[in-house]
Amino acid sequence: MKVAYLGPHGTFSEEAAHRYFKDEHIDWHICDSVPEVLEAVGDGLADWGIAPIENAIEGTINMTVDSLLVNDLYIAGEVILPVSLHLLGTEGTKEEDIQEVWSIPPALAQCREYIRSLKVKTRHFDSTASAAEAIREAGRNDVAAVASAYAGDLFGLVKVRRNIEESYENQTRFVVVTKDKKAPADAKKTMLQVIPSDEYTGVLSSILNVFSALNVNLTWIESRPTKKKLGAYQFFLEAGYGVQNPLIDKAVAVLQTYGHEVNILGSFSATKLD
Numbered sequence: 412m413k414v415a416y417l418g419p420h421g422t423f424s425e426e427a428a429h430r431y432f433k434d435e436h437i438d439w440h441i442c443d444s445v446p447e448v449l450e451a452v453g454d455g456l457a458d459w460g461i462a463p464i465e466n467a468i469e470g471t472i473n474m475t476v477d478s479l480l481v482n483d484l485y486i487a488g489e490v491i492l493p494v495s496l497h498l499l500g501t502e503g504t505k506e507e508d509i510q511e512v513w514s515i516p517p518a519l520a521q522c523r524e525y526i527r528s529l530k531v532k533t534r535h536f537d538s539t540a541s542a543a544e545a546i547r548e549a550g551r552n553d554v555a556a557v558a559s560a561y562a563g564d565l566f567g568l569v570k571v572r573r574n575i576e577e578s579y580e581n582q583t584r585f586v587v588v589t590k591d592k593k594a595p596a597d598a599k600k601t602m603l604q605v606i607p608s609d610e611y612t613g614v615l616s617s618i619l620n621v622f623s624a625l626n627v628n629l630t631w632i633e634s635r636p637t638k639k640k641l642g643a644y645q646f647f648l649e650a651g652y653g654v655q656n657p658l659i660d661k662a663v664a665v666l667q668t669y670g671h672e673v674n675i676l677g678s679f680s681a682t683k684l685d
């Protein structure tokens with residue numbers, strides 16, 4: 412079995428992948444960016460992929476949502492991972508000498524207040540670990556990376572400042588995706604994409620009312636542009652039942668009678684890591 416995740420070694424994605432698929436014999440497919448992970452599964456280079464979709468501080472990771480759709484993937488699992496971020500530099504780096512902080516944008520965003528307090532520039536990388544690796548290679552004392560303690564150890568960096576994220580209960584949710592549109596038997600949630608038939612006043616509330624009328628709890632709601640014109644949105648809704656529950660079929664049928672396009676993007680249960 413081949414599993415794709417965001418590399419290099421030392422990313423949070425690697426930790427999530429190794430802990431989620433721990434009991435299986437895996438051929439790991441390490442990718443350079445989050446969209447590449449989803450593309451690898453879409454193109455059949457890997458059977459499964461794992462990608463971050465939401466963070467407790469920063470919210471939705473849009474590149475994952477968009478790549479899920481482009482590659483026509485199915486969400487068959489979910490992993491919730493605690494995330495602690497540190498400012499990492501080469502030996503002897505002092506906080507007051509730092510001019511630039513490097514990392515993947517969602518990680519920089521989780522530490523926005525701290526980075527603003529440093530009054531430094533930021534530079535975007537494709538992962539926390541690739542930023543940490545670049546700091547080691549640069550061998551400079553005026554730049555630092557935002558990454559995990561594990562990445563710091565791996566690349567021989569020291570913690571210039573610990574736990575710089577904006578919450579002590581920081582977590583990131585990853586989706587486990589595959590091409591095969593089959594829900595696991597124990598699925599407890601279903602992710603739906605709803606593309607409204609038209610833009611009219613109250614369209615979102617009419618969609619949400621379908622779920623409340625059926626007493627189906629929604630655990631996540633996200634709107635994304637349809638990318639067709641400014642102001643035209645599609646909605647991602649996570650319902651609190653697996654797709655095998657007849658209430659999901661009912662909700663989909665009612666939404667379709669209103670003329671909305673509804674796609675089931677996956678059905679899964681959560682794995683919470685500590």
Ligand SMILES: O=C(O)C(=O)C[C@]1(C(=O)O)C=C[C@@H](O)C=C1
Nearest residue numbers: 422423424463517518538539583
């Ligand atoms: O760069 C990494 O280490 C990743 O696995 C990506 C990622 C993300 O994009 O959200 C995953 C978890 C953390 O929120 C920070 C970074």
